[in-house]
Amino acid sequence: MNPVIALVGRPNVGKSTLFNRLTRSRDAIVADYAGLTRDRHYGNGKLGNKPFTVIDTGGISGNEQGIDAAMAEQSLLAIDEADIVFFMVDARAGLTPADEAIANHLRMNQKKTWLVVNKSDGTQEEIATAEFWTMGLGDPVAIAAEHGRNVTQLIEHVLEPYPELDDESLHPELNVDQGIRIGIVGRPNVGKSTLVNRMLGEERVVVYDQAGTTRDAIEIPFERRGKPYVLVDTAGIRRRKNVSEAAEKFSIIKTLDAIKQCHVAIVVLDARTGLVEQDMHLLDYVLESGRALVLAVNKWDGLESDVKEKMRAELKRRLGFTDYADMHFISALHGTGVGDLYTSVNSAFKSATSRWSTNRLTTLLQDAITEHQPPLVRGRRIKPRMAHQGGTNPPIIVVHGNQVDALPDAYKRFLINTFRKVLKVRGTPIRFEFRTND
Ligand code: GDP
Ligand code: GDP
Numbered sequence: 001m002n003p004v005i006a007l008v009g010r011p012n013v014g015k016s017t018l019f020n021r022l023t024r025s026r027d028a029i030v031a032d033y034a035g036l037t038r039d040r041h042y043g044n045g046k047l048g049n050k051p052f053t054v055i056d057t058g059g060i061s062g063n064e065q066g067i068d069a070a071m072a073e074q075s076l077l078a079i080d081e082a083d084i085v086f087f088m089v090d091a092r093a094g095l096t097p098a099d100e101a102i103a104n105h106l107r108m109n110q111k112k113t114w115l116v117v118n119k120s121d122g123t124q125e126e127i128a129t130a131e132f133w134t135m136g137l138g139d140p141v142a143i144a145a146e147h148g149r150n151v152t153q154l155i156e157h158v159l160e161p162y163p164e165l166d167d168e169s170l171h172p173e174l175n176v177d178q179g180i181r182i183g184i185v186g187r188p189n190v191g192k193s194t195l196v197n198r199m200l201g202e203e204r205v206v207v208y209d210q211a212g213t214t215r216d217a218i219e220i221p222f223e224r225r226g227k228p229y230v231l232v233d234t235a236g237i238r239r240r241k242n243v244s245e246a247a248e249k250f251s252i253i254k255t256l257d258a259i260k261q262c263h264v265a266i267v268v269l270d271a272r273t274g275l276v277e278q279d280m281h282l283l284d285y286v287l288e289s290g291r292a293l294v295l296a297v298n299k300w301d302g303l304e305s306d307v308k309e310k311m312r313a314e315l316k317r318r319l320g321f322t323d324y325a326d327m328h329f330i331s332a333l334h335g336t337g338v339g340d341l342y343t344s345v346n347s348a349f350k351s352a353t354s355r356w357s358t359n360r361l362t363t364l365l366q367d368a369i370t371e372h373q374p375p376l377v378r379g380r381r382i383k384p385r386m387a388h389q390g391g392t393n394p395p396i397i398v399v400h401g402n403q404v405d406a407l408p409d410a411y412k413r414f415l416i417n418t419f420r421k422v423l424k425v426r427g428t429p430i431r432f433e434f435r436t437n438d
Contacts, residue, residue, distance in 0.1 A: 002053050004055065004081055005022075005085075006057055006086070008086065009087060009102065013090040015056050019056040022054050022155070023054055041057070042256055043056075044260075049164040050162055051165065052155075055082060055253075057079065079111065082111060083112065084111065084158055085112065087106055091118065091120045091129070094131060107136070113137055118143055176263070176353070178221055178230050181264070183264070183265040184199075185282060191333070193235035200220065200231065218232070218233045218234075219261070232261050234255050263292060263393065269296065269297045270299055280318075283322060291352075294328070294341060294345055296328050297315065297329045298332050324428070326347075328344065347427055351427050354392065354395060354425070355389060355392060361397060362386050364422055365399065368418045383402050388400075390433060394428050394431055397431070399435065402437070403436055412434070
């Protein structure tokens with residue numbers, strides 16, 4: 001389990017600036033999911049071999065209506081889920097009553113809290129932090145999120161008690177010995193635990209009862225038709241036996257972990273409610289993680305045909321960015337369509353872990369270029385020359401040539417689509433890197 005850092009503070013102190021700095025992906029990657037709006041509050045970061053998760057709590061204003069009213073439920077949940085809280089204040093604005101109100105609340109919370117004084121650029125550290133000593137939240141640390149001042153040092157310090165991870169823990173997707181790992185994710189009530197029960201069969205539930213903490217996703221090995229799998233469960237099928245446990249809180253951290261731990265994520269959607277924002281965020285996390293994806297539109301039983309039509313149209317319109325993934329209309333309750341999920345899981349995994357020779361990829365690239373010439377850039381013809389595979393799970397294709405990084409997006413998309421089609425890759429994102437070498 002990665003340490004989880006929650007960024008807390010009133011609006012405008014620089015939370016999202018710090019969030020972006022900590023979670024910005026360093027990989028130069030053109031992913032093929034254009035059109036998806038990015039508005040995330042959970043992200044992963046890494047310092048050396050120490051991964052961590054950051055939550056931008058966003059909505060705490062700490063204003064006159066009292067801290068409890070002002071704290072959005074999500075923010076409280078985020079603090080609850082966190083191991084470490086960065087309480088952020090603004091060196092330029094100085095100490096405000098809203099800061100005091102939030103500080104009072106944090107003092108009641110037993111979480112390890114760091115007082116982070118942002119926007120210290122242009123000031124000496126001692127001067128920036130001077131007035132915040134009085135808050136009684138320990139030594140204030142001066143940073144400038146926008147310029148990166150002191151940010152790495154702060155994270156190094158904060159992560160000191162946490163161990164470095166080995167490659168296997170850093171990349172659970174590399175472990176394929178126990179079989180394909182299937183993550184079942186979705187917002188509350190879409191039918192995850194019903195589906196997990198259905199996939200495992202009744203006997204397994206008993207075995208499962210022993211395990212489980214509230215924040216960890218749970219791994220359940222099982223076999224189907226002689227083939228091993230591991231189910232990574234976030235819903236907690238224990239609930240099925242004891243209805244009073246049904247109020248167990250939905251944990252986004254647990255969901256993010258399950259996504260990281262699986263090879264193929266089955267994202268469960270609810271045909272009765274249609275798509276909501278939380279579904280889009282979950283899909284965004286799956287895409288960002290590079291995991292293979294299967295969509296399960298649940299509760300398809302007993303719907304009128306016009307409702308089905310409307311739902312199909314909505315999914316088509318809003319989920320264009322996941323059109324590489326198979327979509328199943330299922331009823332977890334009755335078991336309809338559930339067996340078919342395995343077909344998609346197997347083929348998505350196969351695609352995600354495929355390997356192609358440099359020869360094959362380069363020939364494919366040359367064919368694509370012959371079919372459709374790259375454009376001129378500043379009077380010169382861009383020449384992609386060679387392609388090789390830079391990784392699997394998700395597959396990474398590296399294209400070399402002169403000025404290839406200057407290829408227009410439309411042309412890059414053409415290449416990506418061509419590779420996807422010719423290599424018959426389904427169910428997994430493909431990532432492309434364009435490396436100019438001239
Ligand atoms: P949030 O509402 O707490 O998420 O705050 P934002 O991250 O949106 O930042 C609010 C404003 O402060 C933006 O205009 C940022 O550019 C600015 N800002 C953030 N970090 C710094 C910093 O380190 N120095 C300065 N001078 N401005 C910053
Ligand atoms: P979770 O919170 O995602 O684990 O959802 P549950 O599995 O607890 O299901 C939430 C509710 O939806 C329960 O009342 C289930 O009986 C119901 N449900 C789950 N799957 C289906 C389905 O396929 N069809 C119908 N009609 N209801 C379902």
